[in-house]
Amino acid sequence: MARPATGQTKPISFRPPPQVLKEFDATIEDGRTRSDVLIELMHDRINRKRRERPSSSEEKSA
Template identity: 90%
Template sequence: MARPATGQTKPISFRPPPQLLKDFDATIEEGRTRSDVLVELMHDRINRKRRERPAGGEEKTG
């Protein structure tokens, strides 16, 4: 039987290398969660990639 909708997005998971996770955790400020920081980083990457696109959304051709 399917679970009822919770109003939240579907969770995702992955297995980072242990040292990467340890180093990442060491950068997280008190009161923030891994999820908070990962969502922030995802937004930063998306925004950076959008700024890198040429005006008008057209691909550069050589």
């Protein structure tokens, strides 16, 4: 039997190297969570990759 929908996305997890996690935690401002910062970084990466993709008009002229 499937679980009822909770309105939340499925959690993901990973194990960063301890030193990376320590340095990452040191960059997090008060009042923010690791999740907040990681989601922001994911959005930044997605937006950067979108800007790097050639537009369809550029592809046609190539």
